[in-house]
Amino acid sequence: MNDRKRPPLADHPLLAIKAVQFETPAYLNLVTTLTEWLWQGTTGGFIVGEPRVGKSWAMQSLTDQLRLRDGKIVPVTYMSMVDRDQKTIAEVPRRACIDSELAITANARADQLSKQLHTYICDLQVEADVRTSILIVDEFDHLKPRQFNAFAEFFNMLDGPPRPGRKQARSLVVVFVGNKEEACVLLREMTGKQHKRIRGRFCKRLIEYYGLLNREELAFIMGQYDTLRFPAEGPTYTAAFLPDATDAGWRFKSLAKDLWRVYALIAREYSLDSWGMEYAVGTLNVLLTDLLPRYGWRDIEDDLLREAILMTHVADDFVDWFLRQSK
Numbered sequence: 001m002n003d004r005k006r007p008p009l010a011d012h013p014l015l016a017i018k019a020v021q022f023e024t025p026a027y028l029n030l031v032t033t034l035t036e037w038l039w040q041g042t043t044g045g046f047i048v049g050e051p052r053v054g055k056s057w058a059m060q061s062l063t064d065q066l067r068l069r070d071g072k073i074v075p076v077t078y079m080s081m082v083d084r085d086q087k088t089i090a091e092v093p094r095r096a097c098i099d100s101e102l103a104i105t106a107n108a109r110a111d112q113l114s115k116q117l118h119t120y121i122c123d124l125q126v127e128a129d130v131r132t133s134i135l136i137v138d139e140f141d142h143l144k145p146r147q148f149n150a151f152a153e154f155f156n157m158l159d160g161p162p163r164p165g166r167k168q169a170r171s172l173v174v175v176f177v178g179n180k181e182e183a184c185v186l187l188r189e190m191t192g193k194q195h196k197r198i199r200g201r202f203c204k205r206l207i208e209y210y211g212l213l214n215r216e217e218l219a220f221i222m223g224q225y226d227t228l229r230f231p232a233e234g235p236t237y238t239a240a241f242l243p244d245a246t247d248a249g250w251r252f253k254s255l256a257k258d259l260w261r262v263y264a265l266i267a268r269e270y271s272l273d274s275w276g277m278e279y280a281v282g283t284l285n286v287l288l289t290d291l292l293p294r295y296g297w298r299d300i301e302d303d304l305l306r307e308a309i310l311m312t313h314v315a316d317d318f319v320d321w322f323l324r325q326s327k
Contacts, residue, residue, distance in 0.1 A: 012230055012240055014285050018057070022224050024277060025217050026210050027058050031065050033207055037173055038066060038074060038132065043155065044174040045205025046140075048183045053211040054277030055177055056080070059136045068130060075124035080138040087143070092150035093117050096135075114150070118157045125170060132171040141182035145190050148198045155201060174202055177209075211274035218263075219256035221280065225288060226251045241288050245297040252288060255300065259283075262305040270315040279314035286311055 013019035030047070037045060049055050059078060066074040079099040084091060093113035097104045102116055125133050135154065151174050158170040178186075190199060212218050225237040239246035263275060263283075287308045295304060 009240065009289075012237075012289075014237060014241075014289055020228070020281075021057070021061050022221050022277075022281065024054070024058075024212070025220060026054070027061070030058055030207075030209065031062070034062070034066055034134065034173075034175065037175075037205060038134070039069060041171075042173060042205055043159075043171075044151075044176070044202030045207070046183065046187075046203070047175060047177045047207055047209050048180040049209035050211070050273060050276065051179050052276040052278045053209060053274060055209050056138050057277065058209065059138055059175075059177055062134070062136070066134065068132070072130050073128055074130060075121075075128050075133040076136060077121060077124065077133065078136045078138065081140055081142040083142045087147060089147055089150045092143075092147050093154075110150075114153055114157065117154065121154075121158070121172065122170065131168060132173065134173045134175060136175050136177060138177045139179075140176035141178035141186050143186065145186070145195055145198075148190075148195075148202070152198060152201060176202065180208065211276040212280050213274050215256055215260035218260050218275070218280070219253050222253040222256050222259075222284060223251075225284065226253050238288065241293055242297055245292075250297060252284075255287075255305075258300065258302070259287075259305050259309075262302050263309055266306065266309055266315055272314065276314070279309075279312040282312035283308045283314075 009015065036042075047055065047059075062076045062078075064073050066076065068074060077096070077100060079096040081092075081095055088110075090110035090113065093110060093116075094104065094108070096117050097113055097120075100117070100120055102120055104113060104116065108116075121133055121135070125131055135151075137151070155172055155174065158172045176183075187203075190203075212221065228237050229235060230237065230240065234240070235243070236246065238252045242250070242252075266272070267275070287305075291304055291308055292300070
């Protein structure tokens, strides 16, 4: 029998909103890719993907994950652009300062905001004993082409050899993250000669971020439910909700083959390219914390798996449905 002390289930992180960060093959590939960019001296690049696949969550989980060749941790600064009626260059450093929780005044000028951000990034580099860092610009598809000049200014303030006012050469890798369809629209606006300087600096790298693409990737996630524990010396996530099943040798990961088969049918029906992490984790959580404890873990029927998948609204597009009904 599993004799580990079982904490009250109400306190379990699976029952809290986005309280657990699961590793995915896409996330591990992201860490590898950004590490390569750092080591190769890349000045910037783009990461695009479908909505809700886990891009923002992954970007905000990069703290302490990126290292230089000597093992030193590279600081990561995160900012997220928002849509505004007036899209000014000054709004870029303002958003960066707000997201970094820097004190700013309502009437601060663009050069003041840029200088404040520059000082903050330099302080992070000095504290980490490195001379480079990463700036994540999430939701970059809200930008206008001219606003990219603000990032060129950030880069220029750090880049280059020592000179009066700059004791050491420093660098910055700017990573733009956005939804694929909207990003493509914006990038098409930047193909002219007037944007060649920006393209040369930031548009040399691009990768696509996906959700889960196959059964093996799903099994990789589900295996973490069988190994992660809460609290640290407590039962596994699986054992916390299905103690009898765990004692009998059953593992949540064993369900991956059937679950992916059912999801693949739904994906084909609704033209889904990958299983976004928001929906996949939602499905796994409702299965483990609710449906399997209620209906049993033996002889699990496809209808139950389909219900768990569709409960996350992965296949719903209410705008499309409304337009069809209005015809």
